[in-house]
Amino acid sequence: MANAAAKREIPTAENKDVPGDAKRVKTDRTDGRDEEEEPECENVLCGFQTSSVLSDSAREKLLFVHGKIADQEAVVVLEKTPIREDALPELFARSTLRLEMRNDIYSTYRLQVPPHLNEIKTTVVCPATQKHLKKYQRQESFLVEETEQDYESITLPYIQQQSFSLQWVYNILEKKAEADRIVYEDPDPELGFVLLPDLKWDQKQVDDLYLIAVAHQRGIKSLRDVTSEHLPLLQNILQKGKEAILQRYELPGSGLRVYVHYQPSYYHLHVHFTKLGYEAPGCGVERAHLLSDVVQNLRADPRFYKTRTLSFPLRADDGLLGRFREAGRL
Structure with a gap:
């Protein structure tokens, strides 16, 4: 959501240095082939000093812990991996x-x-900012109904004032980071995209398959920006994304949930591909819009998402929620 847009949903640590003599071990891929895992590295958590538990979920087997690593603020995300x-x-x-x-x-x-x-999948965010702490802290949510006028007068100015960094997205698109994680790429600058696993998926089974398609085309912040002129791009992502997943993971398009978020976690067009039976975070109707529905709506009305009222949830501490309250819209 809006305050989380400065970073991806779970930030990466792909730029961390690892020892040159680190061991590499084999793991089973979901497509039946073996691949090498990331090398073992120094345990950065051995000196982790816990301050508080930000939130937890017994159902999802998740725990978000705030603390310090070498005097730097940090958030550690602990998640039990699925049984294979x-x-x-x-x-x-x-x-x-x-x-x-x-x-x-x-x-x-x-x-x-x-x-x-x-194993426990562990994500480390360090140094962590106050935005990270708020992002992972348990809070009440509120449903906002955003009109076309609300977007122009409240949401868009808020997005522009925040100056959320998208450098990590551009690093992926330019192969400066995570190039080895890319499952498929269409390099066309207007219609192309890269498809790679979401960080919430450990890639050890297809039951919780979760991939993200990131468009090469820049300047499309969210669903509010798409019009009929973007139909070739959206259809290309939908078609080629499904084909790539069928070829790589032997999962047909009829077994996929393909959608976009509004509000998104970061303001660059990206599409979520998850296995249909997997209750992925953020796949609920209050935030997820099926890409096939988006395509049909734009065919019927070229400016559908420019003009319609869109509903979405915001957490209590979200700055955008405060703007809606100040404007008397909540």
Whole structure:
């Protein structure tokens, strides 16, 4: 959402230096081939000093922790990785059980698995700003109904005043960062895009598949900017994105949810591709717009998203929410 736009939804650490003699280990890819993981590196968390838990989700197995690393503010995101089907034989054979309760045909246990099957995906944001702390802190949300006039007088000025950096997006498009993560690219400057895994997906199974298509064309901030002139770009992303996922992950287009966010996390056109059965963060109706619907709406009305009222949620501390309140629109 608006205050999160200065960074991607979960920032990367791809520029961190790693030891030259770091080991490389193999991992199973979702397409059946082996690839090398990132090299093992120094444990930057060994000196992490915890200040507070910003928020947590028992359902999603997520924990957001605020603290310090070498006197720098940091946020650490801890997420339990999904259980992989191909790991079940080893999990059952090599784990130990501790009985908690037995009653007739029902038993509950604590299952302790081998360490390599019990990983916790960890994202480190350091140095973290106040915007990062607010982003990950548990807060109440409010639904805003933004008219065409609201966008021109409230939202757009707010976006322009914030000067959110998109350099990390341009680094991806220019192959200065994350080039090895790109799954597919159409290099056309007007119709092209790069397709790469979202950082929330560990790429070990297709059940929670999540990829992002980032348009090469610049200047399209959000859904509000798209008109019928962008139909070739949107259709190209929809078609070629599905084809690339079918070829790479053997998942047909009928098994995908393809959508754009409004408000987006960052103001450069990007499209989300997730497996249909996966309840990805932000895929709810209050924020996600199916790309196929966007295409149909623009065919019916070239300025559909310029003129219609759009609803979206904002967190309590979001600066944009404050602007809507000041204008008496909430």
